[in-house]
Amino acid sequence: MLTWFVIFDDGPSWAILITELPFAWLIFGLIEMLASKRKLLYYVIADAALTGILFSVFMYHKYYGVIATWHALQQVNQVTAVSNSVFSLMDPYYTLIFLDIVVLAWMLIRGRKELFQPERAPGAARSRRRMAFGAVVVASVGLCLFNILPNRASMNEHTKAEDMGILNYEAYALLDTGSEEELLEPEEVTQARIDELKGLQPSSSPAYFGAAKGKNVVVVQLESFQNFLIGLKLDGQEATPNLNRLAQESFYFDRFYQMVGQGNTSDAEFVVNTSFYIPESGAATMDYAYKDVPSLPKLLKAQGYDSATFHTNVVDFWNRRELYKAVGFDQFYDKPFFGEQDSVYFGADDEVLYAKTLDKLKEMDASGKPFYAQLISMTAHHPFTLTPEMPAGQELVLPERYEDTLVGDYIRSQHYADYAFGRFIEGLKQSGLWEDTLLVVYGDHQGLPIFSLDRKDKELMAEIFGHEYGYPDMINIPLMIASPGVTEPRRIETLGGQVDLLPTIANLAGASLDGQIHFGQDLLNATANLIPQRYYLPSGSFLGSGSLYIPGVGYEDGTRYALKYGQPADGASEDDYGRALELLRLSDSYMTALPEHGGAEYPSDSDSGQ
Known part of the structure; x- marks a missing residue:
C-alpha cells in the first residue's frame, strides 16, 4: 500500500486486492507446496525480495517519475553515483515498508531451533495441504494473467502499472523480451518522409x-x-x-x-x-x-x-x-x-x-x-x-x-x-x-x-x-x-x-x-513543430501547437495540458499523435541500422585532454 501512496495520485484502493495480492499469493503458495522445512526462512527471503522490488520502484519514481523495470535497474551502477540525490528524497515513513521483514526476521530468530525440522503432519494431511496450496497457485496465476493480458496495449506506463499491479507489471516487463515497435529498413528512413511527418516545407533561401x-x-x-x-x-x-x-x-x-x-x-x-x-x-x-x-x-x-x-x-x-x-x-x-x-x-x-x-x-x-x-x-x-x-x-x-x-x-x-x-x-x-x-x-x-x-x-x-x-x-x-x-x-x-x-x-x-x-x-x-517525448513522460506523449499531450490507455483517454497557462490547450490531434509515434519509429530504425565505430581510442596528450 505504501508504494501506491508514493506513486499514484489517488493512492491505493480496493483494487489492489485483485492486482497486487495474487502475485504474493503465488510466491507464498509455491513455498507451501515445495518446502517441507525452513519455510519461515523462505518466507523472509521472498518477502525481502518483493519488498526490495517495491522500494526500488517508488524510490526510482521519486527521482525520475518513472515506473522502473529491470531495463532501468540495469543501469543501477550509474544511479548509485547520484545516491545523494536519490536518498535526499526519502521521507522517514518510507522505512515502514520494511516493517514486515523485521517481524518475520524476529520470528525466524526466535524459532531457529525448529527451522530445520520437517513438518510433523501425517502424510495424507500434507498431501491435502499441498493440493490446497496448489489450487491457490493456479488461481493466483489466473488472476495475474487476468490483470496482465488485457492491459498490454496501454501506451501510458503509469496506467499500465496501475491496471496490472506493480508486481505483475514488473514480471511482464521482465518476460516481455520483444519491442512492440516494428522497425523499418534504413532506406525507408528519408529526410523527405521526416519533413512530411513534421509538416515542414524546406526553404531554398532560409533566413540567417x-x-x-x-x-x-x-x-x-x-x-x-x-x-x-x-x-x-x-x-x-x-x-x-x-x-x-x-x-x-x-x-x-x-x-x-x-x-x-x-x-x-x-x-x-x-x-x-x-x-x-x-x-x-x-x-x-x-x-x-x-x-x-x-x-x-x-x-x-x-x-x-x-x-x-x-x-x-x-x-x-x-x-x-x-x-x-x-x-x-x-x-x-x-x-x-x-x-x-x-x-x-x-x-x-x-x-x-x-x-x-x-x-x-x-x-x-x-x-x-x-x-x-x-x-x-x-x-x-x-x-x-x-x-x-x-x-x-x-x-x-x-x-x-x-x-x-x-x-x-x-x-x-x-x-x-x-x-x-x-x-x-x-x-x-x-x-x-x-x-x-x-x-x-x-x-x-x-x-x-x-x-x-x-x-x-x-x-x-x-x-x-x-x-x-x-x-x-x-x-x-x-x-x-x-x-x-x-x-x-x-x-x-x-x-x-x-x-x-x-x-x-x-x-x-x-x-x-x-x-x-x-x-x-x-x-x-x-x-510549427511536433516534438515527441519519452521517458519522463509516458510513451506517446508529445508537444505540438499550444499543448502537451499525454495519452492514457490510448489516444482517446489522453490529457492535454496548455503550454501557456490561461490559454486553451489546442492542437494535439489524433493525426499528430500518430505522426509523433512514427517519427520515433523512424529514428529508432535508422539508429539501430547504423554501423558501429569500433570503439573509442583517444590518445592522451600532455595536459590530460584526450
Whole structure:
C-alpha cells in the first residue's frame, strides 16, 4: 500500500486486492507446496525480495517519475553515483515498508531451533495441504494473467502499472523480451518522409543562413536549468542576473523543451549533437554510443572546424568515452584535466570548468582554425545542497519561507551557476573571443520534478508561477543564442526542443544538411513543430501547437495540458499523435541500422585532454 501512496495520485484502493495480492499469493503458495522445512526462512527471503522490488520502484519514481523495470535497474551502477540525490528524497515513513521483514526476521530468530525440522503432519494431511496450496497457485496465476493480458496495449506506463499491479507489471516487463515497435529498413528512413511527418516545407533561401559562418561555436549546457529562472526575482533579487542579461540581449526561445531519458545530462548531449531521439528504453549513451552517428562535430569538421567537449566528471560516467567517439569529437577534457580543485559532487565546480576551458579555447583559437566547443556545467546538481561560497555582495539571500526547502536550495544553487557563467562571459569578452563566437546556451533537463516535491515545495512553485506547477512547466528549459553582429534582442516563441539545435546551428554556420538525416528543424525558419517525448513522460506523449499531450490507455483517454497557462490547450490531434509515434519509429530504425565505430581510442596528450 505504501508504494501506491508514493506513486499514484489517488493512492491505493480496493483494487489492489485483485492486482497486487495474487502475485504474493503465488510466491507464498509455491513455498507451501515445495518446502517441507525452513519455510519461515523462505518466507523472509521472498518477502525481502518483493519488498526490495517495491522500494526500488517508488524510490526510482521519486527521482525520475518513472515506473522502473529491470531495463532501468540495469543501469543501477550509474544511479548509485547520484545516491545523494536519490536518498535526499526519502521521507522517514518510507522505512515502514520494511516493517514486515523485521517481524518475520524476529520470528525466524526466535524459532531457529525448529527451522530445520520437517513438518510433523501425517502424510495424507500434507498431501491435502499441498493440493490446497496448489489450487491457490493456479488461481493466483489466473488472476495475474487476468490483470496482465488485457492491459498490454496501454501506451501510458503509469496506467499500465496501475491496471496490472506493480508486481505483475514488473514480471511482464521482465518476460516481455520483444519491442512492440516494428522497425523499418534504413532506406525507408528519408529526410523527405521526416519533413512530411513534421509538416515542414524546406526553404531554398532560409533566413540567417551562414550569418555566423566561420565563427567559433561555443555551446554551454546548463545543469538542471529550467526556464522559470529567467527573470525570476525573490524579494527584489534576481536569481540569475547574468543569464537574464543574455536573454534580453540575444535570441531567447522561451518555448523550448527537454528531450532526455534515463541518461539525463548525457542524453541531452546526444540529442543536441545528433538531432535524433533517445531510444525506446534505456540511455542513448548505452544503446547508441557504439554507433557511427551523423552529428554536429562531424558536420562542422567538414567546414574546417576542430571540436572538443569539456566536463569535470570522469569521461566513463554514462559511457561518454564511447559517446564522444560516436559523435566525432576530436578531443574531450574530463576530470584528469580539471583536477580535484574545489570539487562539488562529481568534480571541480563551474568556476574551474569555465576558467580552465577558457584557457584551452584561447589555445584552440590561436591555431587559426575555427572550433566547436561544448561545455557541460555540473555544480547545480540535485539535491542542490553543496553550493560553493560566493564573493561578498554576490550571494542570494533567500526569503525565510524558502529556507530548508528543495526549491530554495535549487534557486540558490542556480544563482551560483549563473555567477560562474557570468565570469565565463566576461572572460570571452576580455580575451577577444566574444566577437568571433556563436554562443548557444540551454538547460539540459528539469531540476524540480513534480514527483520529487513535497507539499511546501509545491506551494512555493505555485507562488512562483501563479498557478499549480505542471508538466509543461517542468520540462520547459531556456535556449539563448548570441553572436555579435548576427543576433539582436528578440524573444522567439517558436516551439522547439533539444533535437532542433543541430539544424539551427548548422543554418547559422552555413553548413548544409543535405544528405544528413536529422529529426530537428531550424528554429529561425519554422513556425510549427511536433516534438515527441519519452521517458519522463509516458510513451506517446508529445508537444505540438499550444499543448502537451499525454495519452492514457490510448489516444482517446489522453490529457492535454496548455503550454501557456490561461490559454486553451489546442492542437494535439489524433493525426499528430500518430505522426509523433512514427517519427520515433523512424529514428529508432535508422539508429539501430547504423554501423558501429569500433570503439573509442583517444590518445592522451600532455595536459590530460584526450
